Amino acid sequence: MAAMSGGVDSAVAAARAVDAGHEVVGVHLALSRMPGTLRTGSRGCCTVEDSNDAWRACDVLGIPYYVWDFSERFKEEVVDDFVSEYAAGRTPNPCMRCNERIKFAALLEKAIALGFDAVCTGHYAKVITDAEGNPELHRAADWAKDQSYVLGVLTHEQLSHSMFPLADTPSKAEVRAEAESRGLSVANKPDSHDICFIPDGDTRGWLEERIEMTEGDIVDPEGNKMGTHPGANAFTVGQRRGLKLGTPAADGKPRFVLEIRPKENKVIVGPEALLAVDLLRGIKVSWAGLPIAEAGTGEEFDCMVQVRAHGDPVDARARVLIGEDGKPEMVASLLEPMRGVAPGQTMVVYQGTRVLGQATLDTARSTAWDPSAVS
Incomplete structure (x- = not known):
């Protein structure tokens, strides 16, 4: 089963699986609960446009194509988790949760139940088998594009059923050139970035609609009040902009968010060091x-x-x-x-x-x- 995101990487990965002699079926995951959502530039993924791009790629490759609706599970496992983590004062990584709970748990689970041997994706990472036949996850050849980090949540069993055909590809440019030579329309499609369910990139505004915000104090490491904030949950550690501090630092240098304490509704700021x-x-x-x-x-x-x-x-x-x-x-x-x-x-x-x-x-x-x- 080839997980088809609608991007160039997954399309070329599926093509290489076909070339290797595997019987391949393409599946696109419908994760958005807003079916009319359209992609804007390189923001977001899993949109109507992406679904159509995935279908066109499968058509060129001559493989069956299906769309599976995982939107409910995606909302529960990824979106709701993202909100609850921010509400607790933590900074989650939704891509890790999506890989762990959707792409390599829900998808792989269903694929195995249907009789597939493995799930193939366009991630830049490598599975190496040791002398005893056990799988190990390694970085891809192109460290600049390496995605082993977001796959670090995969288990021994999941790795046993995972294929990453782009593992040894030296550059993204080569993948795009290959896509073009194969007649894949996604050859020059921009990479997606940011959080797919916040396509406009305004994480703070998105959170403010879902988490109750209460005004509180911004304090320095000694506990001295530096200003007020509209809600601690909307801040992240390392943030510099948008603090609107009423009291300037003694050394005149900018301050950064050091810690968030949602239970006390406090944001602690201090020097970059x-x-x-x-x-x-x-x-x-x-x-x-x-x-x-x-x-x-x-x-x-x-x-x-x-x-x-x-x-x-x-x-x-x-x-x-x-x-x-x-x-x-x-x-x-x-x-x-x-x-x-x-x-x-x-x-x-x-x-x-x-x-x-x-x-x-x-x-x-x-x-x-x-x-x-x-x-």
């Missing part, structure tokens, strides 16, 4: 393939940590502990501070090119200041 964190703690730990030996022993292991899809990985020492709730937690000490990390983001852990697994950040802090000083 305090955005650098060196200690991360993640919950909801999962392993991409079989877990490493240290996962069960609590021993420290060397790794690299990445917290954004296109962020730079940072060397770290990590270990897995059992939390107060009896569930595993991953704690990582960064050898080099990372800037502007927020609870709710996903921490993906690598060794070399291999993705070991991931965890959802519950704590991201700097040893340079004590958050408990804010009362």
